[in-house]
Amino acid sequence: MIRVLICDDQWIVCEGLEAILSAESDIDVVGLAQDGVEALAKIPQVNPDVVLMDLKMPVMNGVQATRKIKSLYPAVKVRILTTYGDDEWVFDAVRNGAAGYLLKGTPRAQLVAAVKGTAAGESFVDPKVAGRLLTHFAVQGAPEADSTLLDTLTEREREVLTLLAQGKSNAEIAKDLYLSPGTVRNYISAILTKLDVTDRTQAALLALRHGLG
Structure with missing residues (x-):
């Protein structure tokens, strides 16, 4: 069973993602959080395998939360899911340990596959932003x-x-x-x-x- 914690500042998004993922027999949504601070507080309580993380949130954004999670709980995998394709947010998410990056327009089946893949140690960056990510790292030399x-x-x-x-x-x-x-x-x-x-x-x-x- 894959244990998933969902973090998004829009509650309706959290509940929508929970409904999609909970329909899978091998996924258990163990918690919902509305910012990075709340997600960090819940991780030791619910022991997720995967955190599905929004980027632009109040109090502590997704990039900051990803950095903290990977520092404190390196075994926990973070998958970014957001409406934002802004380059710097994408670059920072990957630099800080995100296992992949998907946009919220991702089809349901691909979202489910991405969560399962993340739990299995796979990484994926949405094709819509992969090209810009490649260009950035090529220029930066990384x-x-x-x-x-x-x-x-x-x-x-x-x-x-x-x-x-x-x-x-x-x-x-x-x-x-x-x-x-x-x-x-x-x-x-x-x-x-x-x-x-x-x-x-x-x-x-x-x-x-x-x-x-």
Whole structure:
């Protein structure tokens, strides 16, 4: 069972997300919060696996809350879900440890898949903002990487990385390449090690910078 804490300053949004996610047999919405401070207070009480976090909130915004959560509770995964595609908010969310970024126009099925993927350790950035995110990090020089790192990958690892950079989940990559999900997880673990990055988002950005995806 995936335990989810929802944080959004609009109560109707919280309740709407709760209704969508609670309909899933393997998701349990364990709490609702209306700002980052309230979310931080509830985490030790409800022990979520995933925090679904809005960005622009009073008292403590989503970027600040993400930074605090990842500092105090590193095992808790934060998935950003917001109406805002503002570049700096996107960049800050990723820099501060967000496992991914979705806009609130995301279809229901993709939202559910994103929450499940986040719990499984997957990262995803909405395609509507991924291009600007890539451009920003390329200009800023982060994540730092040399194209020679890609040369250390096997042909199959490059195939997996290309699909990862397209935002596909482990299950989708497994289906496309006729592999088991466990084998895909092993490939991704090897890819992260070889590319010297800590998560899928950084690996995807590196791949996109060098023409994969």
